[in-house]
Amino acid sequence: MRVSELNSAVDSYKINQASLKAEADSKTYFGFWVYLMTDCVLFASLFATFAVLHANTFNGPSAHSLFSLPYALAETLILLTSSFTCGLAILAAQNKAKRLVLFWLLITFLLGLAFLVLEFREFANFVNQGDSWRRSGFLSSYFTLVATHGLHITIGLLWIGTMMFQVLKKGLNRITVRQLTLMSLFWHFLDLIWIFIFSVVYLISGGLNI
């Protein structure tokens, strides 16, 4: 085999590998979008449950008497900000700025954690008042819907944590950037779900008692 032939063979191999990798990325993104859609259906079912049960207070407290809008608004703002900082992390990743990525990831993580703490405190408050998920169908559906979102946030935090660890160790290669992108999709998705929770649970069902 002549050198030129060999070179072109090597080139075509490289092109082949590059297109294979692009294909692998594209199917991972696609699969993840399909997953997010199934998660959407999952939350839709929980929203439907809440819609059916929100008036079934069984002589217990109603949404109106229970929720404090400013508190929920604080949670919302924190989560929205975390979505923004998560976007900044992705922007930094595209610019190959590793330390900046780590910084924004850390901020996102802390904001997520703060959200979770606030949510936990709200739950603890209700339970201490005797208004736990056992009290009524309404409270069962409230706790389950919000806690399922909280569970997703917990998984998200775990993911952010491992991403920070991976970026620290491996730098910004194709795989870590891909995982970062997926993670940010997940995080934005959770933000979107929260907007719905805020609107349906706290605003509409809570009756705008500012």
Next chain:
Amino acid sequence: MSTKRKILIIALPVLVVIGLLIVFLSQHNVPVLTPAGTIAAQERNLFVFALILAAFVVIPVYSLTILIALKYRESNKKARYEPNWDHSRVLETIWWGIPMAIIAVLSVVTWTSSHALDPYKPIASVHSTINVEVVSLDWKWLFIYPNQSVASVNQLAIPVNHPVHFYITSDTVMNSFWIPSLGGQIYAMPGMMTQLNLEASKLGSYYGSSANISGKGFAGMHFEALSLNYQAFSSWLHKLSQSRLSLNIANYKKLARPSEYNPVAYYKDPADNLFSDIINQYMTGAKL
């Protein structure tokens, strides 16, 4: 084997089965097909009508299948073979069209019959309507006659040709109240009230049961539905009013305890608002 013999081998057992079926059906009571109530009769007619309509699809499908399978079998080299003939706009329009036409007809029937035979719709009649409150318990049926102030367990009596309005709930899990000779069923659910309107057109004793699994004693949860003339019905009510037991709260609670294959029992003087109190337990947590 010749084709004729093959056809015979398939056709013979089919004929034998149809013969046996006719003999069986003529000797047994098939309540859904031989109704004893006005609602059941209309439902049966609807059943037969839909079946005939379906025959317009079934008969072509069955005959086409047999004809095509026989003619285009591999061993028949005389048959035309066109391996690439795979679409025909005309044919496909036909078999999108025929089912659509049939379903269109059936849709109209469905719409009108759903309203005409709505179980909640009272039956218009010159005769007075009897109200019966039905409670499904573990594992028996309680029938309360609020206007006559009597109650019975696992035996229902109604006057023939009188509309009967059933108000139905459950003081246990979900059941389904069904007397096939008289008409369709409806669920009995705790904390909720469903309704059913029936009317017997023949005298007799009919089988009623729960059509929805409700636990250990479910199979024994059947009852007798008596269709009586008005006089016999009155004396049946009188018999109940002479019962030693009255259905006060204490006796009701005793009755509501789980029991299997419960015998028929009669009660007088059911507690006031017993039926709605049973429902309210589940709505507000109020105790009986």
Next chain:
Amino acid sequence: MYLANLFGRFSGGNVFPTSLVTAAAAIGVVILIIAILLLITLTRRWTWLWREWLTTTNHKKIGVMYLIVAILMLLRGASDAAMMRLQQATSVGSSHGFMSASMFQQVASAHGTIMIFFAAMGLMFGLINLVLPLQIGARDVAFPFMNATSFWLFAAGALLINVSLGLGDFSAAGWLAYPPLSELKYSPTTGVDYWIWSLQIAGIGSLMSGINFITTILKERARGMSLMKMPLFSWSVLGAMVLVAFAFPILTVTLALLALDRTLGTHFFTAGGGGNAMMYVNLIWAWGHPEVYILVLPAFGIFSEVVSTFSSKSLFGYKSMVWAIMAIVVLSYGVWLHHFFTMGAGANVNAVFGIATMLIAIPTGVKIFNWLFTMYRGRIRFTSPMIWFMGFIFLFTMGGVAGVLMAVPAIDFQLHNSLFLVAHFHTMIVSGVLFGYFAGITYWFPKVFGFRLNDKLGKYAAYLWIIGFVVAFGPLYILGLMGATRRLDHYSAATGWHLLFVTAGIGGAIIACGIAVQFVQVIYSIIKRDETKDITGDPWNGRTLEWSTASPPPFYNFAVLPVVRSRDAFWDMKHRKDLPESEIVALHLPKNTPAGLFIAVFAFIFGFSMIWHLWVLAPIGLIGIILTVLIRTTSGEHEEIVSVKTINQIEASMTSWKDYARE
């Protein structure tokens, strides 16, 4: 107190079965498992088993494992059915049969649950795994590791449901466990929890499979295979998997809410406390009705392949068929309420759902006519898959009519929850789903194992099944019209039902003979495998890409990925003698990994702990799952390179149609 917490429900007694039949079954299963483990140890097959099967990510091996588990579960479900037939044939009047009421109800609930979730779903995922990547000209599914995980979760669920034979009891609340009966107050034992957790674990596996196959079909098709050139089986799988992706999350939620009611005291579906049991019925059928189409669509796809291949003719009305699938997918979400017209929703609602239900009959009818006209002007070879198809056409049409009848709410009031309903859905599922998968297994068996199944025995089995089915379920239609309801462990002699129940029992026995013949068929075919060896890779004169590679295919499926020019891609290649000549290049293929198996083991531990309230063990299962996922996703390369030399060696050892086309 502390000890009681540690052992959960084990400290409460009632752990081991009290019934002789259950105990015998449990002991039988344990002996079987010990025997298998012993056999593996004695033949020193552990490393082989680990390397070739337990850690595999290859879709063909995963497919075979699905089939094995599904067939075992089919046998379990069939034994349950046999027990029910025996009980109903004998438990009349003063006799109360050989089972107690609660045991009968457990057997009935187990039968439905196992047949749908583990037999039918397993056969379906098995066949999809075996065939789909080959048919679309791919080397594997989009996410092979996730695929393995799906399978192992399915297997863990299957194991968990069978543990209920020996430890605790099973749900007696019917296969869909309607509350309030399935709530803690009315079902206080472990039964319903077994039902919840085995389905939850298997269901999450199914959901992952759905995501995986949607991505595979949309992203991994061979060059040139546009969607409208995709074989009908692949289309039907795409339809079914879209349904999975939309329906299974609802099941996940429903099961979770019931579990919360039972373990944490919430009030979603309780009677009282502000719960709403009707919501459960709505939710479970919002999953349950699409589920029926999830099972039947791939079977329709199989029939499309079988009819076209054995008529040696291209499929009639391909575009109609595709549109029919899409119509069914969309419509199947709008009909769930027809499962409970008797709940009192009101005439308008009932009528709307009734009409929506009937609409599904239109695309289904179109499919039947298209199959018939595929046979028209063909050269039909009546092999055993075609016998299954003929049985399907006759029975399914009949069952479909029964379905349309029940779609009219006013008729349904008289048939709901009667044995007429039972007969109807068994007609649809046995003839539509089971016969379809049997046809598929026979059809693709040579592709997977390299030899054909004995056709004569296959036909006998099909005849026995069809006749047995008519004898077993014909009487149930009549019994329903006589007012016999489902799930009765006893009835009085005055009902006049006895003779028909005995007849149904005889039908069951005929079906059992059919199953026995199927086993003889497999064993006989294995013994005589040299006579039916498939050396061309194309035993039926096939039309689609899976027949273009060797039987069994190499682990990479295709040394050179095929290029598709027309709908019947392989038929076209054969007729144009179009031999792919492009160069073989080194391949990147996924490595084996035990991670999927580990995840399933931890999921099993978690599910088992939740059932038995072992609050110390449950977190261990959960943390195990999380750690396995973390380690897997953060660890290095998951692919290995297969060199050109290796591929050439493998290719030289195999034969396919190309080797014969060249001559």
